[in-house]
Amino acid sequence: MQDFGEAFRLAVSLVLSGDADLVEIVALSLKVSLTAIGLACVIGLPLGAIVAITRFPGRNAVLILFNALMGLPPVVVGLIVYLHLSRAGPLGFLGLLYTPTAMIIAQTILITPIVMALSRQVLEDLNAEYAEQFRSLVLSRWQQVRALIWDARFSLMTVALAGFGRAVAEVGAVMIVGGNIDHLTRVMTTAIALETSKGDLSLALALGMVLMVIALGVNAMVQSLRMTAVRHAYA
Amino acid sequence: MTFKTRILATTAIVAGIAASGGVAQEQSILVQSTTSTANSGLYDHLLPIFTQESGIAVNVVAVGTGQAIKNAANCDGDVLLVHAKAAEEKFVADGYGVERFDLMYNDFVIVGPDEDPAGVTGMKDAQASLEKIAASGAVFASRGDDSGTHKKEMSLWAATSVDPASGSGAWYRETGSGMGATLNVAVGMDAYAMTDRATWISFENKSDFEIHVEGDEDLFNQYGVILVNPAKCENVNAEAGQTFVDWVISDAGQAAIASYDLNGQQLFFPNAD
């Protein structure tokens, strides 16, 4: 148990001293995972909305696929992206392997299904309320999608948060496609894995605590936004 | 790669995002490396010296030797720095590497809990100590990951009368993980394990573990360095990679390796020709 006390002291001193390496990996973690969730929303929200407002043959199969893809193992996603981005792979010419861009791609693939599946549920509920009005106004599908996403924006923030949480916490994909290169692709989780493999459990745990505090901070921000929205009956 | 065809659907997304561009450094090389040189802190000591002299930044991907060689064969690196001589020579013979150079050595040791249930403390014969561990019923933690250390361990078992595979899951536990992770497992299970000395010295979760077996010639651990073949991989930064290889086997580089110590112990012993 001494590891926890030691780790806590270490975490506090790392944060208070503004450790440059720590700041760097925290910043990269946030940059990679926030970009990934941004892209996942751009791709996943319209897809989730389309499925929410459309009835078509095989729709149930699509829903099952969405839900299954939510459980994609990060290592598998990492491997798939590695095989594509490797110099020996079809996209090797882009020279993206072992860059933050590769990590963003992997995490985007990992969390887009989460955004699709969860937003589909949220938007389908809202659509039940709006559908007749939209039909009466003769809106195009794209107009409906945009209106639903905009009106559900505060509920969808929770969806984005779930995706961000999975992205920022995963290690398997970014380890493979990022390579955990110091000062280039090292993020919180790969640093934690590295320190664990060095047997420096206190430092690993301290980094884990910092990661949890960051996750808490992001959650708190979103929650306070939501509270404002609820007061305005927008959520 | 038949796998590719199944995942072409993701390609479109990947290509779209790729437009945002990667992080490119003007003069930098990528080293596919074994973990021990990274985890022991050698690179933190060595690379800044090289970068200051050459102006070339060095990025390191530290994975098991097996994976490092595979990655380099996929052209995902400029320099290969690992410790599995036979595999390295095959890498060069297959045309993936330009030339292999001996770089440095250290040795493997067998570590275990200080009460030493198998009674191997002080033994000099690696094979005999492994046989004794197997016979005692004590637990042994193996990398099981095709790394340089794992290859070495398997070659030692091969010279004994024991087939560890028959005890797999029972007394013989293959972690399928890196050296540090395997040591963590060994400490957690009071198991014996074979590790390179550099990783052991720098490992910080030793608990009550100690070195029990060391000093056998068979435990010698040779590291090699290879420039990935630009004729095979046109993306290789051959000039900068060659500069790095030349430097680490030069007197200056060798001296820098020798000067790295942890807690007063030298971890790597340069032996380039």
Add this chain to the structure above:
Amino acid sequence: MPMRDVALNTVMTGNGADGTALPMVPDIRAVTTSDLCLTIGDKPLIRDVSLSLSPDGITMIMGPNGAGKSLLLRLIHGLLPPSSGGVLWGGQTLSDDLRRAQSMVFQKPVVLRRSVAANVEFALKARGVRDAARRDALLDHVGLLDHARQPARLLSGGEQQRLSLARALATAPKVMLMDEPTASLDPASVLKIEEIVLEARANGTKIIFVTHDLGQAGRLADDIIFMNQGRLHEYGPSDLFLSRPETQAARDFLQGRIVA
């Protein structure tokens, strides 16, 4: 079930089912239905409704709960596809263009999670119009200009329904379909909404209005459709229907008895 529907069909309108008296330019405010049926599962909910409505004035659809009033309105507007039979507006089958000339107000106001002003802008933008002055005029018309910047879902029920009306009027509809828009509102709100509806009527908008409020029918209706159990029972001028209903069901309904 008395079968006087067919005769009543022709009471109010000159353009009968045979089409002999159709005007030269078809008035898309005039709806006719022929043998309209809606069956869900094996339940017939609307049965053989044939109607021809005047292109002017306020037509009210009345009847007890479960009569099929709201379903008939949705069939007419095209929100539901009929199981058989058809709906023609000015002789044309319902198309997106025709539906753009119509708008609908629902019993439970559909209020977007936006400001009051943005709710009206939404309907304007659906027709490609960006016009702040028009938006404000519409809000002023329904008495909500002072609330323009407020979150729409914080309005009272009556205010929300007036907002729905402003949104319905935003598209300058030739036909407005209203499904019990005042069913759960306070008298002051009902009065305001009725004023707005009468104004729309005066401006030439055809209004088809579902209600079960006899007083409201007396105040607003030019003619009345009486439905029971999915069937059309009567259609005629409102004063005639209210004073001298021809079917037993209608008499029971008007006198507050349970309708069999």
